[in-house]
Amino acid sequence: MPSGGMEFGRARAPDTVASGCVVAHDPVTVTARAPSLGESVAELRDSARLFYDRGWAFGTSGNYSVVIDRAPLRLLITASGRDKRRLSAGDFLVVDDAGLPVERKDSKPSAETMLHVALARRPGVGCVLHTHSVWNTVLSERHAGDGSLRIADYEMLKGLAGIQTHDTAVEIPIFENTQDIPALAERLVRELNPEPSPPHAFLIVGHGLYTWGCDLNEARRHVEILEFLFEVVGRRSASVGRD
Numbered sequence: 155m156p157s158g159g160m161e162f163g164r165a166r167a168p169d170t171v172a173s174g175c176v177v178a179h180d181p182v183t184v185t186a187r188a189p190s191l192g193e194s195v196a197e198l199r200d201s202a203r204l205f206y207d208r209g210w211a212f213g214t215s216g217n218y219s220v221v222i223d224r225a226p227l228r229l230l231i232t233a234s235g236r237d238k239r240r241l242s243a244g245d246f247l248v249v250d251d252a253g254l255p256v257e258r259k260d261s262k263p264s265a266e267t268m269l270h271v272a273l274a275r276r277p278g279v280g281c282v283l284h285t286h287s288v289w290n291t292v293l294s295e296r297h298a299g300d301g302s303l304r305i306a307d308y309e310m311l312k313g314l315a316g317i318q319t320h321d322t323a324v325e326i327p328i329f330e331n332t333q334d335i336p337a338l339a340e341r342l343v344r345e346l347n348p349e350p351s352p353p354h355a356f357l358i359v360g361h362g363l364y365t366w367g368c369d370l371n372e373a374r375r376h377v378e379i380l381e382f383l384f385e386v387v388g389r390r391s392a393s394v395g396r397d
């Protein structure tokens with residue numbers, strides 16, 4: 155149980171492991187232990203500190219969640235308005251598939267909780283991370299008119315799940331910013347197309363990055379890889395004076 159005056163419900167044991175990830179919805183074999191809620195809190199807190207230190211989520215910006223159960227869907231998610239530099243167990247809560255708190259009524263989930271829920275319903279998504287960096291904000295505006303940001307031919311692309319070679323390109327969809335989160339969540343369901351290859355992330359104009367992974371480690375790696383690539387693309391285009 156995490157410290158900080160709150161007690162979470164017990165996470166269900168994992169059912170199987172795929173691609174290095176604990177997957178809690180495929181009842182085949184148990185070959186690894188899912189992180190406990192306390193461990194998930196600690197890992198999210200460490201990730202939040204890393205993102206703060208790198209300038210990817212200053213102040214109370216950003217929000218983070220992990221799937222702790224599938225049936226019914228339960229997410230451990232950061233509470234609204236908390237300083238991401240020093241999160242404690244009391245800065246997280248568990249929400250259901252409607253984005254509502256399961257146990258704690260004294261704490262509000264992040265305003266963008268339904269985006270996390272919409273993403274967590276997708277196959278293979280076990281963690282969702284959202285950052286507000288300078289470079290993801292700059293590129294979201296610069297490429298808003300294109301509807302997506304294309305990143306090609308970088309070695310670091312191999313850090314994204316399923317990519318084996320630098321000789322490839324990813325398209326990161328860009329959505330308009332809005333305070334109508336349920337409407338944006340519906341757009342994600344309609345427009346984040348798994349074909350020809352599952353997306354790794356999307357950007358919101360003038361706002362930030364959402365990325366995910368089968369577990370927290372993969373999602374955090376995606377943040378690191380994408381924020382690196384955003385900075386490279388941004389600095390490169392600035393240095394050659396294009397766009």
Ligand SMILES: [Zn+2]
Pocket residue numbers: 215216217266284286361362
């Ligand atoms: Zn945000």
